[in-house]
Amino acid sequence: MRQKRFKLHWLDYVIAAVVIAFAAVIWFRISGALNYKWQWDRIPNYILRWDADDGRWYANLLLQGLINTIRIALYSSVLALVLGTVLGIARTANNLAIRMLARTYLEVLRNIPPVVVVFIFFFFLSEQLISALNMESWARGIARQDDIAVWEFFFGDMRRFPSLISGVIVLALFESAFVGEIVRAGIQSVGRGQREAARSIGMTWVDEMRFIVLPQALRRVLPPMSNQFISLVKDSSIISLISVQELTYKTVELVASTRMIFEAWITTACLYFILCFGLSLLFRRLETSAPKH
Known part of the structure; x- marks a missing residue:
């Protein structure tokens, strides 16, 4: 063609x-x-910093924030996908109580401003969970070790590990409501005749969902799920309000210390655009290359 x-x-x-x-x-x-007075010449130094003593480049504030944003988006998306799939299945369950509980969770989260949801989850759930699991002491113990390169690759500064986990949990719980609705729509798009045929040959409800419904549903919801992941990347800026050191939080630090208001925020906007636009191109490529049947 x-x-x-x-x-x-x-x-x-x-x-x-x-x-x-x-x-x-x-x-x-x-x-x-x-x-x-524009100071664009100073911005590159806040992305990559040259250390003359070590003779190597280091990630500075903006790049550190971007890397943390990517980490948070990846971990939150995995957790949100798991929780959202469970919620989507619960929304189509035969049991009325399970359906109503799942619908209540979804409707409440989808109709409350994200900032309010973030603070509620942070103070009433995330912080309590971190304290109960004693994550701060565990993370400080890891940070004192000599060989922590692997830990830092996956989680960054281990002294900030509890903050990172708080952000991941809060963002995943919020985004799972939207993922749940997407999964629910995918499940209901599978023809009723296929489900009836599965029951007629003696399949249990679990086998019906595992072998018939979910494989088709998850394939059909890939496009809206891709869009939701991109929205999750942008929504990650909200958790800067609870002191999670992602890109927006680092930009606020940069503005406070240098007064480069416009340069810092324009650069941050460009970094978000590059990340999200790159993801949209990647997902579009995956959608076109995926088998149609």
């Missing part, structure tokens, strides 16, 4: 010109009216 050639319409040029003009007005407004 021939690849379609994209031709620019006159309206595309108009929109591009408007965007450029808007950016130029903002730029001159900041430089002139606010008498703001």
